[in-house]
Amino acid sequence: MNDGKQIWVWVETLAGQVKPVGLEALHAGKTLAEQLGATATAVLAGGPDATVPEAVTGSGVQQVLLIQHPHLDPHNSLGLVEAFAAQIQSRQPAVVLMGATNHGKELAPALAAKLGVGLATDCIALDVEGDTLKARRPVYAGKAHITFQFGEHRPCLLTLRPNVFRPSQATAAEAAPVETVTAEIPEDGLRLKIKDVVQAAGRKLDISEARIIVSGGMGMQKPENFRLLEELAEVLGAAVGASRPVVDNGWREYSNQVGQTGRTVSPDLYIACGISGAVQHLAGMSSSRCIVAINKDPNAPIFDVADYGIVGNVLDILPVMTAEFKKVLSP
Amino acid sequence: MALNILVCVKQVIDTGAAIEIKDGAVQIEGLPRVLNPYDEFAVEEAVRMKEADGESTVTLISMGPEKFKDTLRKGLAMGADKAVHLLDPAFEGLDSLGVAQVLAAGIRTLDYDLILCGRQAVDDDMAQVGPALAVLLGLPFISVITKLNVGGDGKSAEVTRQIEGGSELIETPLPAVLTCQKGLNEPRLPSLKGIMAAKKKEIAVLDAAAIGFDAASQGATANRITQVDLAKPPAR
Ligand SMILES: Cc1cc2nc3c(=O)[nH]c(=O)nc-3n(C[C@H](O)[C@H](O)[C@H](O)COP(=O)(O)OP(=O)(O)OC[C@H]3O[C@@H](n4cnc5c(N)ncnc54)[C@H](O)[C@@H]3O)c2cc1C
Ligand SMILES: Cc1cc2nc3c(=O)[nH]c(=O)nc-3n(C[C@H](O)[C@H](O)[C@H](O)COP(=O)(O)OP(=O)(O)OC[C@H]3O[C@@H](n4cnc5c(N)ncnc54)[C@H](O)[C@@H]3O)c2cc1C
Known part of the structure; x- marks a missing residue:
């Protein structure tokens, strides 16, 4: 497997399920492989009986590498750094991609330091020019975009912002061969003990993975009014987000906070x-594909980034929207 | 159990500031600068640990130009004991790995049982320095933590860290590098007394020679990635 250029994509799984961003990274990896005349390899890690989901083998990649070790289930960053770095050193991929999830954002910089290679995090666009790889990413709370170019160290490491590199359509490809390796993890990789993995009750759609987000700010006025957002979200199959003061007031959970000190989201x-559109809020959502703002103040800064704006009382408008969407969307 | 706690702090441009881009660079002259908000969680956590046991020492460490002293003072005013400023023109223009290398070299000259960082710096938003620093120092690391309990013997810690849709409970030996996330604590505003006391606290300056930094192999010319463009995001 050492001939020719390889693009590797780490596909993150949780309880055996592939994260959507893993499939997005695969899509980006395949696109890069085509541009570079390289092959695409999906890399997964897990315990001794981990298997590779069909969504990965059938994703159109040329091969799948499954790294197994008892210490890698559940996810263990230190163990994975050792196991992953060893595979990279022996097989020498040109590029390694992964999703910018909490695990990806931890794994990538550790790998970069261990291998002494370059890393661009939370990328929103990739570009190939000759043999040079370029990556664009937001900085300064999304107020600017910076483009980096990688030097000669290989592999180039990149983490990709979730929801940005989505395949336009699902491809059904021939199943790629899976090569399973058992990792050897040195003592250093065994230092962390994962004592528990807690999933939030009900496992609602996580806002970083949702295609649609309805988000409430202080304009919702009181916590009970978030019911209006829940109802709209239910009809749209959306997740409910919130601005920071809403979270600080304890009206919503922190994991739903959108913005610079919260989560970064890129839904459709x-x-x-009732969100004013402060720059710290925009930092978390301005890469959304379509933004609709409802605010009673026609001068609210949120309207500067909105594709559609509705000026009015959100408490009156939401029930009407929910009723209308229900009509349109119900079979 | 007296611990030596190091906190890595960075000065950042206040995210509320409007920025202007000229010749592919943000015009940072004159913009308001603050202690990186995530680093405030780190400083607060360290100071609380010290207050709780009454004997730990909190040392801030920062790499950056002269102006970064203001940020170190802010952390000292919050209750840190002393600060180390890694200051040398040779440290300018480094990429994340370069920054982590300088910090690691500085930290090797110090005693430490625990190193706290912010989850990410809110200007460059790379979220790299913490884990990279840990690898360079040969330490375990856990990022985006929202709860920290150090064991009675100071040899291990139990940490809650955020993942999408949930959390993990992880035990790590110390020393370790942990990166701090909102939810860990509520950072205090420095009191007037704290601000006065900070003026008398020591800020030790270490330059390239003091930490054995080799500009040829570790300076900006050794950067793994280089900037080719900086522009306003495309208009919607
Ligand atoms: C370091 C730092 C980090 C931060 N991080 C974040 C972050 O991660 N996320 C974040 O969101 N904020 C963050 N903030 C806070 C941010 O600056 C704003 O204060 C915050 O986003 C404002 O929230 P809001 O829009 O809900 O509230 P407000 O600014 O109070 O706006 C409420 C809006 O609702 C409108 N409104 C009121 N009533 C109605 C009604 N009946 N119908 C329709 N509209 C109505 C008003 O016109 C107004 O525009 C941060 C700030 C700092 C300094
Ligand atoms: C080619 C290139 C050139 C650059 N040139 C410059 C330049 O000339 N000037 C410049 O200011 N920046 C420059 N940068 C940006 C600089 O590399 C980043 O600051 C660095 O990559 C760290 O990323 P970050 O600031 O996003 O920190 P993150 O990795 O997001 O920071 C995480 C945490 O690490 C700690 N930390 C980060 N930086 C420091 C620090 N300096 N001291 C102490 N603790 C720290 C803090 O605890 C922080 O919360 C350049 C970057 C590149 C790629």
Whole structure:
């Protein structure tokens, strides 16, 4: 497997399930492989009986590498750094991609330091020019985009912002061969003990993975009014986000906070309800594909980034929207 | 159990500031600068540990130009005991790995049982320095932590860290590098007394020679990635 250029994609799984961003990274990896005349390899890690989901083998990659070790289930960053670095050193891929999840954002810089290679995090666009790889990423709370170019160290490491590199359509490809390796993890990689992995009750759609987010700000006025957002979200199959003061007031959980000190999201549709549009909020959502803002103040800064704006009382508008969507969307 | 706690702090441009881009660079002259908000969680956590046991020492460490002293003072005013400023023109223009290398070299000259960083710096947003620093120092690391309990013997810690849709409970031996996330604590505003006391606290300056930094192999010319463009995001 050492001939020719390889693009590796780490596909993150949780309880055996592939994370959507893993499939997005695969899509980006395949696109890069085509541009570079390289092959695409999906890399997964897990315990001794881990298997590779069909979504990965059938994703159109040329090969799948499954790294097994008792210490890698559940996810263990230190163990994975050792196991992953050893595979990279022996097989020498040109590029390694992964999703910018909490695990990806931890694994990538550790790998970069261990291998002494370059890393661009939270990328929103990739570009190939000759043999040079370029990556674009937001900086300064999304107020600027910076483009980096990689030097000669290999592999180039990149983490990709979730929801940005989505395949336009699902491809059904021939199943790629899976090569299973048992990792040897030195003492150093065994230092962390994962004592528990807690999933939030009900496992609602995580806002970083949702295609549609309805988000509420202080304009919702009181916590009970978030019911209006829950109802709209239910009809749209959306997740509910919030601005920081809403979270600081304890109206919503921190894991739902959108913005610079919260989560970064890029859904297809972001509906901002009673959110003024402070730069720290925009930092978390301005890469959304379509932004709809509802605000009673026509001069609210959120309208500067909105594709569609509705000026009015959000408490009146939401029930009407929910009723209308229900009509349109119910079979 | 007296611990030596190091906190890595960076000065950042206040995210509320409007920025102007000229010739592919942000015009940072004159913009308001603050202690990176995530580093405030790190400083607060360290100071609380010290207050709880009454004997630990909190040392801030920062790499950056002269102006970064203001940020070190802010952390000292919050209750840190002393600070180390890694200051040398040779440290300019480094990429994340370069920054982590300088910090690691500085930290090797110090005693430490625990190193706290922020989750990410809110200007460059790379979220790299913490884990990279840990690898360079040969330490375990856990990022985006929201809860920290150091064991009675100071040899291990139990940490809650955020993942999408949930959390993990992880035990690590110390020393370790942990990166701090909102939810860990509520950072205090420095009191007037704290601000006065900070003026008398020591800020030790270490330059390239003091930490054995080799500009040829570790300076900006050794950067693994280089900037080719900086522009406003495309208009919607
Ligand atoms: C370091 C730092 C980090 C930060 N991080 C974040 C972050 O991660 N996320 C974040 O969101 N914020 C963050 N902030 C806070 C941010 O600056 C704003 O204060 C915050 O986003 C404002 O929240 P809001 O829009 O909900 O509230 P407000 O600014 O109070 O706006 C409420 C809006 O609702 C409108 N409104 C009121 N009533 C109605 C009604 N009946 N119908 C329709 N509209 C109505 C008003 O016109 C107004 O525009 C951060 C700040 C700092 C300094
Ligand atoms: C080619 C290139 C050139 C650059 N040139 C410059 C330049 O000339 N000037 C410049 O200011 N930046 C420059 N940068 C940006 C600089 O490399 C980043 O600051 C660095 O990559 C760290 O990333 P970050 O600031 O996003 O920190 P993160 O990795 O997001 O920071 C995480 C945590 O690490 C700690 N930390 C980060 N930086 C420091 C620090 N300096 N001291 C102490 N603790 C720290 C803090 O605890 C922080 O919360 C350049 C970057 C590149 C790629």
